[in-house]
Amino acid sequence: MNVYEEIGVRTVINACGSVTRLGGAPISPGALAAFTGAAGAAVPLEELQAAASRILAGVTGAEAAIVTSGASSALTLGAAAILAGLDPGRMERLPETSGFPNEFIVAREQRNGYDHAVRAAGARLVEVGCNELVAGSGVRRTEPWEYEAAIGPNTAGVLYVHAADARPRLEEVAALARRKGLPVLVDAAAELPPKRNLTALIQAGADLVAFSGGKALRGPQSTGILCGKRRLVASALLQMLDMDDHPELWSPPRELIDRSEIAGMPRHGIGRGFKVSKEEIAALVAAVRAFQQGAYDEEVALYRPRLARLAKDLEGLPLSTRIVAPDDEEQFPVLQIATHDSGRDAMEICRRLRDGEPRIFVGHARLHEGYLVIHPLCLRETDFAEIARRIREETSGEPRSRGA
Numbered sequence: 001m002n003v004y005e006e007i008g009v010r011t012v013i014n015a016c017g018s019v020t021r022l023g024g025a026p027i028s029p030g031a032l033a034a035f036t037g038a039a040g041a042a043v044p045l046e047e048l049q050a051a052a053s054r055i056l057a058g059v060t061g062a063e064a065a066i067v068t069s070g071a072s073s074a075l076t077l078g079a080a081a082i083l084a085g086l087d088p089g090r091m092e093r094l095p096e097t098s099g100f101p102n103e104f105i106v107a108r109e110q111r112n113g114y115d116h117a118v119r120a121a122g123a124r125l126v127e128v129g130c131n132e133l134v135a136g137s138g139v140r141r142t143e144p145w146e147y148e149a150a151i152g153p154n155t156a157g158v159l160y161v162h163a164a165d166a167r168p169r170l171e172e173v174a175a176l177a178r179r180k181g182l183p184v185l186v187d188a189a190a191e192l193p194p195k196r197n198l199t200a201l202i203q204a205g206a207d208l209v210a211f212s213g214g215k216a217l218r219g220p221q222s223t224g225i226l227c228g229k230r231r232l233v234a235s236a237l238l239q240m241l242d243m244d245d246h247p248e249l250w251s252p253p254r255e256l257i258d259r260s261e262i263a264g265m266p267r268h269g270i271g272r273g274f275k276v277s278k279e280e281i282a283a284l285v286a287a288v289r290a291f292q293q294g295a296y297d298e299e300v301a302l303y304r305p306r307l308a309r310l311a312k313d314l315e316g317l318p319l320s321t322r323i324v325a326p327d328d329e330e331q332f333p334v335l336q337i338a339t340h341d342s343g344r345d346a347m348e349i350c351r352r353l354r355d356g357e358p359r360i361f362v363g364h365a366r367l368h369e370g371y372l373v374i375h376p377l378c379l380r381e382t383d384f385a386e387i388a389r390r391i392r393e394e395t396s397g398e399p400r401s402r403g404a
């Protein structure tokens with residue numbers, strides 16, 4: 001009996017990839033060993049974060065980096081750092097921002113559910129551009145001049161959600177922000193792989209970048225990275241750390257937090273609830289090193305043949321399958337299964353797969369278009385045959401009436 005069965009929870013086969021709702025990506029063996037190894041001793045967390053910063057700065061090319069409780073909290077902390085800088089008075093007031101700049105400019109087409117994390121710090125989002133492509137009303141994306149035209153006395157920074165096809169390109173947005181003295185906070189939570197993004201976004205001029213630790217990095221699901229300019233990362237760390245010590249005794253690691261730059265010792269900040277444990281910090285550092293050194297590459301190379309085998313196992317059914325594989329071989333291939341000829345509704349098949357035995361969660365991003373998607377990241381080798389068997393059961397023979 002596994003630990004979940006012991007407490008009465010049925011496990012699922014996760015064919016969705018590293019989605020948070022199903023517990024994220026499988027933690028890597030190296031990260032798990034580091035997690036266990038870290039549990040046996042006590043360590044000052046600010047020193048551990050400074051050590052993690054040295055290593056993660058080396059990996060990302062940033063001045064500094066800390067381990068956060070997910071990319072989402074990295075966004076809140078990054079926004080808090082931009083809003084407060086190293087001013088303990090501002091740190092104390094957040095998310096209250098009256099009296100200092102609090103606007104973050106963001107492209108309307110980049111707005112998403114995670115911008116709540118930025119607003120939570122006290123930021124007010126100012127949208128620029130249109131979303132013509134989604135509206136089906138035009139061909140143009142957001143343009144650099146639109147950011148520039150929105151900058152005013154209340155502008156604190158720029159929020160940018162990275163994707164390979166995001167427009168305008170990060171280089172352009174970062175360059176215009178730099179000319180205006182404004183920092184750029186980049187959400188790159190799911191932008192790894194490719195490995196080159198560990199350094200590329202900092203190189204493109206981002207002041208702060210948030211990565212998720214529980215996606216393809218395969219650290220603990222509850223981790224993330226905030227990397228970038230040292231003063232901003234220091235501010236973020238100060239607003240996350242537990243600050244219950246005597247100012248006379250407080251001696252943070254100087255290479256990250258220089259006391260002479262701060263007017264006084266801040267109290268618990270807006271990020272105090274985003275606690276990261278010593279075990280999580282140690283595990284995330286191990287995971288990042290493994291990812292960077294290519295420890296997962298061999299496994300990633302198996303995904304394509306496994307998906308091809310699954311496609312073959314589905315032959316003869318009223319489905320058509322296609323492996324969608326990006327040119328970049330670091331990116332994960334997925335198997336797209338079109339259900340249009342099956343006489344069944346993709347949403348209904350998805351529901352039945354979730355409710356069946358074993359419980360199978362397939363990728364659900366394209367159900368409305370009639371596609372099931374199989375993402376290989378969280379699948380064990382034996383899962384593929386189970387998926388084929390269950391899809392066969394749900395799609396062969398006469399379509400069941402809905403809800404039957």
Ligand SMILES: *Cc1c(COP(=O)(O)O)cnc(C)c1O
Nearest residue numbers: 070071072114189190212213224
């Ligand atoms: C997953 C994701 C996040 C949140 O990352 P967590 O590490 O789960 O907090 C934020 N932004 C985007 C674009 C994401 O895909």
